[in-house]
Amino acid sequence: MADTVSHPLSEDKAPEGPKFVFNWVGRVGLAVIVFWAIVAIAGPFLAPHPPGEIVDWDYFGPVTSEFWMGTDYLGRDIFSRIIMGARYTVGIALAAVTLACTIGVLLGMIAAVAGGWFDMILSRLLDAFNGIPSLLFGLVVVAAVGSSIPILIMTLTAIYMPGSYRFARALAVNINTMDFVTVARARGEATPYLILREIFPNILGPVLADLGLRFVFIVLVLSGLSFLGLGVQPPNADWGALVRENIEGLSLGAPAVVFPSIAIASLTISVNMFIDNLPTRIRDRSE
Amino acid sequence: MTRSLLPYILVAQRLGIAFVTLIIVSFAVFFATAMLPGDVAEILLGQAATPEAVAGLREAMGLNEPALSRFVHWLLGLAQGDMGTSYVNNMEVAELIGGRLLNSLRLAGVVTLVSVPVALTLGICAAMWRGSIFDRLVSLLTISVVSVPEFMVATLAVLVFAVWLGWLPALSYGVELDSWSAMLRAYAMPVISLSLVVSAQMIRMSRAAVIETINTPYVEMALLKGASLSRMVLRHALPNALGPIANAVALSLSYLVGGVIIVETIFNYPGVAKLMVDAVSTRDLPLIQSCAMIFCVSYLSLITLADLIAILSNPRLR
Numbered sequence: 312m313a314d315t316v317s318h319p320l321s322e323d324k325a326p327e328g329p330k331f332v333f334n335w336v337g338r339v340g341l342a343v344i345v346f347w348a349i350v351a352i353a354g355p356f357l358a359p360h361p362p363g364e365i366v367d368w369d370y371f372g373p374v375t376s377e378f379w380m381g382t383d384y385l386g387r388d389i390f391s392r393i394i395m396g397a398r399y400t401v402g403i404a405l406a407a408v409t410l411a412c413t414i415g416v417l418l419g420m421i422a423a424v425a426g427g428w429f430d431m432i433l434s435r436l437l438d439a440f441n442g443i444p445s446l447l448f449g450l451v452v453v454a455a456v457g458s459s460i461p462i463l464i465m466t467l468t469a470i471y472m473p474g475s476y477r478f479a480r481a482l483a484v485n486i487n488t489m490d491f492v493t494v495a496r497a498r499g500e501a502t503p504y505l506i507l508r509e510i511f512p513n514i515l516g517p518v519l520a521d522l523g524l525r526f527v528f529i530v531l532v533l534s535g536l537s538f539l540g541l542g543v544q545p546p547n548a549d550w551g552a553l554v555r556e557n558i559e560g561l562s563l564g565a566p567a568v569v570f571p572s573i574a575i576a577s578l579t580i581s582v583n584m585f586i587d588n589l590p591t592r593i594r595d596r597s598e
Numbered sequence: 599m600t601r602s603l604l605p606y607i608l609v610a611q612r613l614g615i616a617f618v619t620l621i622i623v624s625f626a627v628f629f630a631t632a633m634l635p636g637d638v639a640e641i642l643l644g645q646a647a648t649p650e651a652v653a654g655l656r657e658a659m660g661l662n663e664p665a666l667s668r669f670v671h672w673l674l675g676l677a678q679g680d681m682g683t684s685y686v687n688n689m690e691v692a693e694l695i696g697g698r699l700l701n702s703l704r705l706a707g708v709v710t711l712v713s714v715p716v717a718l719t720l721g722i723c724a725a726m727w728r729g730s731i732f733d734r735l736v737s738l739l740t741i742s743v744v745s746v747p748e749f750m751v752a753t754l755a756v757l758v759f760a761v762w763l764g765w766l767p768a769l770s771y772g773v774e775l776d777s778w779s780a781m782l783r784a785y786a787m788p789v790i791s792l793s794l795v796v797s798a799q800m801i802r803m804s805r806a807a808v809i810e811t812i813n814t815p816y817v818e819m820a821l822l823k824g825a826s827l828s829r830m831v832l833r834h835a836l837p838n839a840l841g842p843i844a845n846a847v848a849l850s851l852s853y854l855v856g857g858v859i860i861v862e863t864i865f866n867y868p869g870v871a872k873l874m875v876d877a878v879s880t881r882d883l884p885l886i887q888s889c890a891m892i893f894c895v896s897y898l899s900l901i902t903l904a905d906l907i908a909i910l911s912n913p914r915l916r
Contacts, residue, residue: 450874
């Protein structure tokens with residue numbers, strides 16, 4: 312009985328058949344995301360050449376059967392470097408977005424349930440952090456403490472946590488006033504139970520959609536930082552750094568600039584496509 | 599009576615929030631640049647950092663004072679235009695920034711003049727012919743621009759206009775600006791790239807604002823009375839969408855702050871952002887502090903302006 316009272320929003324019937332139907336744009340987006348995820352994991356086995364090794368005397372070489380995406384400014388194989396770059400771009404962005412959303416959503420739910428001065432101070436403080444432009448935030452931190460992968464992850468987390476907090480708090484405040492939460496509270500459930508069992512399941516859909524969009528922003532800022540030479544440091548390179556390294560080849564129209572750019576765009580655009588075409592049932596579940 | 603005062607109270611409240619935010623932001627900037635890096639005196643002295651020299655320099659720079667008093671001191675100095683001296687070449691930071699700031703403002707001004715009319719026209723037309731081929735094309739283009747990094751937009755613009763078409767020089771600065779056409783050509787690439795970034799946001803937001811007004815009952819009424827599509831949008835919907843559109847413009851212009859950092863670096867444009875990126879690589883902390891504050895203040899003013907417009911243009915509050 313308690314179960315049906317506490318979950319009036321979830322489906323009573325067992326899910327039958329395809330519950331969430333994606334249209335083809337969403338499916339293409341998902342396919343590209345899965346593709347890059349596999350590349351990021353299986354990177355070393357897929358790369359035809361060692362990514363750091365100079366394999367061709369011709370710098371900014373053209374697309375050939377041996378070098379599928381040409382060679383870079385030192386004559387290294389771009390195809391292999393993009394595959395290895397996926398690890399940095401996807402990996403760092405994924406770590407940062409997971410951290411940012413976990414912390415942000417948890418704090419947001421706690422603030423919504425606790426209310427009072429805790430909510431007010433935290434909201435004001437985190438809103439203030441939203442008043443710092445994201446790329447600038449990154450620049451200042453890198454200037455202060457230098458750039459390494461853990462620092463990049465922490466910085467990107469700090470930049471995008473406040474937005475996630477605000478989003479989750481707004482959703483959680485709505486759920487918090489609903490009858491089933493009031494009932495649970497009257498039943499004498501403790502705050503952790505309310506947050507994890509009553510509120511969290513009901514904001515999960517929109518929160519995941521928000522996570523996707525935030526992932527895109529993080530990829531953009533990370534690429535921007537690397538492009539300025541302040542992100543992932545050589546000899547390693549993420550996609551933004553690959554564009555930076557080879558920017559001189561732009562006037563030659565070298566494939567070395569074009570393909571890393573395409574890699575970034577394919578990832579960000581397909582995540583956007585996937586989120587935009589999520590069934591409204593997942594995206595706006597709380598509304 | 600109290601009702602007519604409401605907008606002013608809200609405005610005052612919003613300004614108060616902006617002020618508090620500014621204090622917190624400046625503390626964050628100060629903390630990141632003055633506390634995080636460790637002992638500034640040691641960094642400055644480098645190889646020559648004997649304990650005596652470090653102690654002497656710490657005393658001279660006032661580093662022995664508590665952090666809070668250093669922060670207040672710095673903030674008061676900043677408010678009076680005293681930005682300190684650069685670590686790298688001992689020049690006044692204000693002097694280094696002066697001309698650069700003018701350059702950046704000029705770039706931002708030209709971009710605003712170009713992008714606002716274009717973006718609003720496209721946004722309103724897209725809303726008017728919603729669902730048409732034109733609307734879908736505009737949506738597709740704006741989504742693409744929004745979801746790729748700014749440097750890619752700029753790189754693509756160089757590839758198209760400088761490499762393939764050969765109309766414009768790829769790198770803008772360093773050439774003599776002796777004639778109108780030379781100046782136009784030098785400014786063209788940064789302005790085009792930055793306008794693309796800013797307009798994409800503006801088109802999306804203004805389209806959404808107009809569509810929201812079109813969906814109201816009174817606009818539907820105008821349509822039912824037999825008003826033409828353009829009359830319905832331009833006479834009935836647009837006046838009421840002006841507030842949200844102005845809000846959208848101010849918000850999109852805040853994207854200038856991030857965009858300008860990338861665009862100035864790519865095109866070697868001598869503005870504040872380029873100065874700051876260079877300062878980051880030499881770790882010239884006073885210079886970074888001041889540049890960061892300039893960007894934060896402009897960003898904050900644009901967001902606050904957007905909110906104020908939204909409050910003042912809402913007739914329900916009057």
